[in-house]
Amino acid sequence: MKIDIVSIFPTFFDVLDISLLGKARQNGVINLDVHDLRDFTFDRHRTVDDTPYGGGAGMVMKPEPWGLALDEILGITEGQAQDDQAKKPADQDAPAQTDADAATTAADGSIPPLVIFPSPAGDVFNQAMAKELAHEDHLVFGCGRYEGIDQRVFDYAEQHARVRLVSLGDYVLNGGEVATMAMIEAIGRLIPGVVGNPESLTEESHEDGLLEYPSYTKPSTWRGQEVPPVLLSGNHGAIEKWRYEQRVERTRRVRPDLLPPE
Numbered sequence: 001m002k003i004d005i006v007s008i009f010p011t012f013f014d015v016l017d018i019s020l021l022g023k024a025r026q027n028g029v030i031n032l033d034v035h036d037l038r039d040f041t042f043d044r045h046r047t048v049d050d051t052p053y054g055g056g057a058g059m060v061m062k063p064e065p066w067g068l069a070l071d072e073i074l075g076i077t078e079g080q081a082q083d084d085q086a087k088k089p090a091d092q093d094a095p096a097q098t099d100a101d102a103a104t105t106a107a108d109g110s111i112p113p114l115v116i117f118p119s120p121a122g123d124v125f126n127q128a129m130a131k132e133l134a135h136e137d138h139l140v141f142g143c144g145r146y147e148g149i150d151q152r153v154f155d156y157a158e159q160h161a162r163v164r165l166v167s168l169g170d171y172v173l174n175g176g177e178v179a180t181m182a183m184i185e186a187i188g189r190l191i192p193g194v195v196g197n198p199e200s201l202t203e204e205s206h207e208d209g210l211l212e213y214p215s216y217t218k219p220s221t222w223r224g225q226e227v228p229p230v231l232l233s234g235n236h237g238a239i240e241k242w243r244y245e246q247r248v249e250r251t252r253r254v255r256p257d258l259l260p261p262e
């Protein structure tokens with residue numbers, strides 16, 4: 001999988017050089033590039049934001065740097081970008097192609113990349129979405145800051161790729177970097193070859209709608225606390241039954257909303 005990240009804090013993602021995702025990058029399972037949005041500015045201060053039209057507090061991210069970053073990452077030629085700017089009246093005979101059509105199949109019939117903008121206004125990210133996105137060939141994460149990104153950037157991106165606003169949850173972060181990191185970890189670990197033993201991906205919380213069972217390891221007695229005897233019994237049927245019961249009980253107690261209707 002190819003992953004591109006656009007951010008004004010590119011070093012934020014240095015942590016993706018370590019652990020399982022770092023190994024996946026070294027062995028080519030994941031090809032990840034981080035782009036500094038300020039590299040797509042040309043003024044002395046490398047300006048990426050400005051005051052909002054219509055007034056209001058805070059600053060909005062300017063469209064120009066984002067447009068150039070997306071052009072480079074999505075392989076949009078200068079000519080194509082200029083065409084977009086000076087949109088010619090539609091050719092009457094040409095079949096009507098909505099932006100949506102344009103974005104779901106590229107000229108050569110290939111599936112264009114998926115551009116994800118982390119946003120509290122997006123669809124809420126969950127394990128089902130992580131599994132869905134783990135099948136993508138090319139993900140682009142656009143990390144907004146300030147009060148957000150000029151809306152025309154989303155509209156421009158939709159002319160050349162599939163675009164989704166995705167939220168990590170109903171709270172407000174200062175930007176998209178933390179959400180992008182969480183999504184890359186949740187998606188990346190599902191890509192074959194990233195996690196050593198694929199077996200460890202089953203029976204996890206949210207994998208099949210139930211929370212995971214409690215885990216124990218040596219020593220069997222620790223500070224007066226014993227490991228549940230069934231786990232020492234060697235009776236695999238009894239162990240599997242106990243673990244399932246623990247998952248249901250924990251889900252009922254902590255996340256009853258995940259249980260199927262009675």
Ligand SMILES: Nc1ncccc1[N+](=O)[O-]
Nearest residue numbers: 118119167168169173179
């Ligand atoms: N919750 C968020 N707040 C700001 C930016 C992004 C966010 N998110 O969840 O993706």
